[in-house]
Amino acid sequence: MLTQSDLAISTLGEPQLDSPLLFDGIPTRFTPEAARVLYNIDYLEGDDVIELGFEKAGARKKVYFDASKSKAAIVTCGGLCPGLNNVVRNLFYQLQTSYGVPTVLGIRYGYQGLNPSQGLPPLELTSEMVERIHHHGGTHLGTSRGPQDPKVTVDFLESQGINMLFCIGGDGTQKGAHAMAVEAQKRGLDIAIVGIPKTIDNDIKYCYRTFGFLTAVSEAEKIIDCAHVEARSVPNGIGLVKLMGREAGFIAAAATIASGEVNFTLIPEVPFELEGDHGLLAKLERRLAVRSHAVIVVAEGAGQHLLARQGDEYDKSGNRKLGDIGLYLKQEINNYFATRGTPASVKYLDPSYHIRSVAANAADSLLCEQLARQAANAAMAGKTDMFVGLWQNHTVHVPLSISTGQIKRIDPEQEMWTTVLAITGQDKW
Numbered sequence: 001m002l003t004q005s006d007l008a009i010s011t012l013g014e015p016q017l018d019s020p021l022l023f024d025g026i027p028t029r030f031t032p033e034a035a036r037v038l039y040n041i042d043y044l045e046g047d048d049v050i051e052l053g054f055e056k057a058g059a060r061k062k063v064y065f066d067a068s069k070s071k072a073a074i075v076t077c078g079g080l081c082p083g084l085n086n087v088v089r090n091l092f093y094q095l096q097t098s099y100g101v102p103t104v105l106g107i108r109y110g111y112q113g114l115n116p117s118q119g120l121p122p123l124e125l126t127s128e129m130v131e132r133i134h135h136h137g138g139t140h141l142g143t144s145r146g147p148q149d150p151k152v153t154v155d156f157l158e159s160q161g162i163n164m165l166f167c168i169g170g171d172g173t174q175k176g177a178h179a180m181a182v183e184a185q186k187r188g189l190d191i192a193i194v195g196i197p198k199t200i201d202n203d204i205k206y207c208y209r210t211f212g213f214l215t216a217v218s219e220a221e222k223i224i225d226c227a228h229v230e231a232r233s234v235p236n237g238i239g240l241v242k243l244m245g246r247e248a249g250f251i252a253a254a255a256t257i258a259s260g261e262v263n264f265t266l267i268p269e270v271p272f273e274l275e276g277d278h279g280l281l282a283k284l285e286r287r288l289a290v291r292s293h294a295v296i297v298v299a300e301g302a303g304q305h306l307l308a309r310q311g312d313e314y315d316k317s318g319n320r321k322l323g324d325i326g327l328y329l330k331q332e333i334n335n336y337f338a339t340r341g342t343p344a345s346v347k348y349l350d351p352s353y354h355i356r357s358v359a360a361n362a363a364d365s366l367l368c369e370q371l372a373r374q375a376a377n378a379a380m381a382g383k384t385d386m387f388v389g390l391w392q393n394h395t396v397h398v399p400l401s402i403s404t405g406q407i408k409r410i411d412p413e414q415e416m417w418t419t420v421l422a423i424t425g426q427d428k429w
């Protein structure tokens with residue numbers, strides 16, 4: 001169970017007057033039900049009302065670091081996400097132009113670039129280097145997966161005289177940032193380690209929306225529209241679209257709602273079966289008999305129990321590798337209709353990498369600017385071991401220790417999923 005003190009932010013140096021939850025707090029009273037519905041908070045303090053206040057982000061009266069003697073570094077890790085370059089660029093301008101930090105380093109290829117044995121020295125960022133990068137997808141700095149020893153990476157920060165490190169990445173990245181913050185604190189080093197959560201999956205706990213998510217949804221919507229056109233153009237046409245979402249189906253659900261053209265949406269949070277009267281295949285057959293076409297959206301983490309696999313495999317960061325549910329469904333649907341003697345045509349679209357490698361749209365660009373600015377403010381104020389995220393329409397400081405290792409997922413009882421069910425009508429067939 002979390003308490004207010006769990007939400008307190010670590011700050012370098014003496015305790016400050018504008019310390020957590022007093023000056024800058026956003027105390028909000030929730031009923032347990034409201035907290036669960038709105039923010040997927042699964043802890044409560046015993047009472048029927050709780051007061052939860054993340055420290056509000058923003059420039060502080062007391063700036064902890066002397067900007068002119070500071071050296072900042074920025075690292076991007078994990079999978080790509082629209083807006084990575086916007087965050088790097090905005091961080092650079094906020095640190096160098098607004099605060100006057102003379103050196104801002106770009107760490108190359110994720111946490112690998114913090115390990116000197118990898119032979120990837122940092123780039124010294126300049127305004128010429130970053131001025132146009134926000135027009136491009138991907139990350140100008142490069143990214144990687146795979147662990148680095150926090151003792152080695154903190155040695156590197158120390159040896160380079162880096163006193164602010166900005167870690168842009170998903171849950172794994174924030175875990176790595178936390179490990180470095182703990183190591184730095186153990187050594188009594190004055191290094192602020194500040195996270196900026198990134199994932200198109202939007203599955204970071206205590207973060208209402210991550211940057212890149214809305215861009216990914218609008219790209220996914222375009223692909224769903226293509227699948228719909230394909231499906232409508234032939235008798236018994238089936239458009240099948242696979243989208244990312246290892247543990248959470250936010251992209252699939254949001255793109256379904258945005259498009260309004262999806263008939264079956266499958267997400268990791270809601271188990272489904274293929275066989276039987278209530279299975280996907282029978283429902284699909286009933287739908288085709290009436291409407292002659294159908295669109296299915298499947299999140300990559302859905303239906304993994306259906307895939308016969310010989311033990312689990314993991315990527316370099318320890319994330320479980322998933323079987324290809326899209327290809328599996330395509331084959332099963334084709335087999336089913338062939339057996340029934342019903343001609344059907346499945347068009348399978350897998351835009352996974354396409355939707356995350358594009359440049360950020362306007363909504364995400366705005367969010368990236370906000371998060372980068374507030375992350376620079378937090379680090380300059382000596383805040384550490386925390387990320388800057390969106391909470392109740394405010395940018396706030398969230399301690400890494402309370403968010404990492406947990407996943408935000410769709411609650412099937414709540415509005416997002418009930419809206420998907422209403423729009424698709426998938427339970428009615």
Ligand SMILES: Nc1ncnc2c1ncn2[C@@H]1O[C@H](COP(=O)(O)OP(=O)(O)OP(=O)(O)O)[C@@H](O)[C@H]1O
Nearest residue numbers: 077078079145146147169170171172173175176317
């Ligand atoms: N528990 C951990 N402690 C230290 N470092 C970690 C930990 N988990 C992951 N990392 C490191 O953080 C980096 C990014 O992790 P990962 O590849 O899981 O991506 P991510 O940040 O979760 O982003 P994505 O959402 O794209 O998967 C990797 O270098 C990984 O080794």
Ligand SMILES: O=P(O)(O)OC[C@H]1O[C@](O)(CO)[C@@H](O)[C@@H]1O
Nearest residue numbers: 079080199200201244245246315
């Ligand atoms: O193929 P990669 O680069 O490991 O990334 C795949 C993963 O990245 C994510 O989009 C998270 O960024 C997951 O949904 C997906 O499984």
